[in-house]
Amino acid sequence: MTNNSIIALFMLVLPMHSLAGTIDTTGQAPYEQCGYCHEYDGNSLMPSYPRLAGQTSEYISKQLRDFRAGKRHGQMQATAELLSDEDIQIVAEYFSSQPVIVRSPEKLTAQQTRVAQQLIQQGDGERNIPACVSCHDKNVEGMKTFPRLAGQHQVYLFEQLIAFRTGERANDDQQQMQQISRALTEQEIRLLASYLASLVTPESERKQSLNGQRGQQDG
Numbered sequence: 001m002t003n004n005s006i007i008a009l010f011m012l013v014l015p016m017h018s019l020a021g022t023i024d025t026t027g028q029a030p031y032e033q034c035g036y037c038h039e040y041d042g043n044s045l046m047p048s049y050p051r052l053a054g055q056t057s058e059y060i061s062k063q064l065r066d067f068r069a070g071k072r073h074g075q076m077q078a079t080a081e082l083l084s085d086e087d088i089q090i091v092a093e094y095f096s097s098q099p100v101i102v103r104s105p106e107k108l109t110a111q112q113t114r115v116a117q118q119l120i121q122q123g124d125g126e127r128n129i130p131a132c133v134s135c136h137d138k139n140v141e142g143m144k145t146f147p148r149l150a151g152q153h154q155v156y157l158f159e160q161l162i163a164f165r166t167g168e169r170a171n172d173d174q175q176q177m178q179q180i181s182r183a184l185t186e187q188e189i190r191l192l193a194s195y196l197a198s199l200v201t202p203e204s205e206r207k208q209s210l211n212g213q214r215g216q217q218d219g
């Protein structure tokens with residue numbers, strides 16, 4: 001690598017990751033290393049890296065434990081194996097309290113919006129598809145181990161639904177998502193992913209994370 005390319009690399013990396021400061025990880029909070037892929041505020045820029053901002057802390061913890069135990073596969077396994085139970089709790093609470101920032105979501109036609117909303121709010125009884133809101137909460141912002149879908153990357157949502165469908169991802173209890181994704185057509189999956197990615201309600205996700213984490217306390 002030439003000096004110029006090293007400098008170019010630093011210029012690329014530093015502004016985005018300036019919090020990391022040095023390569024030495026001693027003394028870093030456990031969530032700092034996550035920023036390389038998920039961004040420090042959890043609003044990842046790369047479409048197949050899920051946003052963690054505003055995700056429920058229970059869901060983040062469950063996924064990290066699943067990756068660590070080898071029940072869910074992929075790039076995250078290596079990272080998750082290094083996390084202690086305490087680290088998992090810290091990172092889960094940290095990311096769930098970050099606000100969701102959605103940049104320029106895809107625009108859908110009125111017809112596409114209607115089809116997506118129908119599936120999300122009502123499902124399709126004839127095909128045994130329950131309404132997404134019956135588990136993912138009324139604004140699809142997640143609840144406990146049911147993940148937030150609103151504002152997640154379209155590409156990531158699409159990839160996960162396909163992974164459930166093929167059984168490549170099989171860490172869902174009682175195979176709920178595997179069954180639902182198999183009942184949907186690929187076109188519906190694509191549409192749902194686009195619609196869900198475009199949803200964001202900025203005020204509510206803070207309350208969501210506060211409820212999730214501090215449900216026991218008053219105020």
Ligand code: HEC
Nearest residue numbers: 030033034036037049050060063064073074075076079091
């Ligand atoms: C090298 C890149 C990379 C790093 C570093 C990384 N992740 Fe990930 N993470 C991914 C990718 C890619 C996925 C999704 C794809 C998959 O299923 O493997 C993912 C998925 C996740 C998920 C599942 C989210 C969901 O919606 O299901 C969680 C939770 C998560 N990461 C948390 C973390 C935390 C916490 C850290 C830091 C301790 C971290 N990640 C570090 C790349 C990374």
Ligand code: HEC
Nearest residue numbers: 130131132134135146147157160161171172173176177192
């Ligand atoms: C019966 C409850 C239930 C219903 C109904 C349901 N889901 Fe899920 N969904 C889950 C659970 C539980 C998970 C998390 C599984 C796990 O632990 O990994 C999940 C995960 C997902 C994920 C992965 C999210 C991520 O961050 O990785 C997507 C995407 C998803 N659901 C989409 C949908 C859509 C779209 C619908 C409606 C067509 C729907 N779900 C209906 C229970 C449900």
